[in-house]
Amino acid sequence: xxxxxxxxxxxxxxxxxxxxxxxxxxxxxxxxxxxxxxxxxxxxxxxxxxxxxxxxxxxxxxxxxxxxxxxxxxxxxxxxxxxxxxxxxxxxxxxxxxxxxxxxxxxxxxxxxxxxxxxxx
Numbered sequence: 001x002x003x004x005x006x007x008x009x010x011x012x013x014x015x016x017x018x019x020x021x022x023x024x025x026x027x028x029x030x031x032x033x034x035x036x037x038x039x040x041x042x043x044x045x046x047x048x049x050x051x052x053x054x055x056x057x058x059x060x061x062x063x064x065x066x067x068x069x070x071x072x073x074x075x076x077x078x079x080x081x082x083x084x085x086x087x088x089x090x091x092x093x094x095x096x097x098x099x100x101x102x103x104x105x106x107x108x109x110x111x112x113x114x115x116x117x118x119x120x121x
Contacts, residue, residue, distance in 0.1 A: 002084040008035040008120060011058035015040035016047045016074065017088065018066045022108075026061065029112035042066060047074045057083045059119050064089035064096070072097060086118045 013035045017023035023040035030037050038054045041047050043066055051057065051074070060078050062071045064087050071087075076099075078085050087096065090108040104118050 002079070002082050008033050008058075008116070010034060010036060012036045012038055012054055012056045013119070014038045014047070014050055014054070014057050014060035014062075014078075014083075016042070016044075016061065016066070016071060017063040018042035019063070022088075022112075026112045026115055029116060033116065044069055044071065044074055047071070048077065051077060051081070051083075057081075059083065060085040061115055061119065062087055064091055070095075072100070075100060075103070086115065088115060 008030065013030050015023060015026055015037055017026065017040050027037050027040055038050045038057060041050060060083055062075055062085055064071050075085055085103060087103055087105040088108060088110060089105060093105050096105065106115055106118050
């Protein structure tokens with residue numbers, strides 16, 4: 001598993017979240033901390049599009065379920081590219097495939113600060 005960044009300053013952070021208020025709160029807090037936010041986006045297709053056009057991604061925050069579709073293909077691609085990630089979900093960790101056992105997972109509801117703290121540890 002790729003290491004998470006210690007600082008988010010001028011680092012590109014992909015945010016994939018389909019709940020608007022949570023996505024926007026996270027976006028604003030990331031910007032406040034000096035990150036460059038890619039997104040937020042609310043679909044797997046849009047996530048792949050951002051991955052393709054943002055090669056400098058430093059880390060990603062992925063909601064596990066986007067309107068009934070699981071985010072796992074996006075997570076696989078990010079890990080293939082060496083981009084560390086954090087899952088955010090309202091589901092139990094047991095919904096994650098075994099290959100993601102070492103990925104940090106934050107349970108919803110979670111504040112933007114909690115998510116960002118997980119990114120920088």
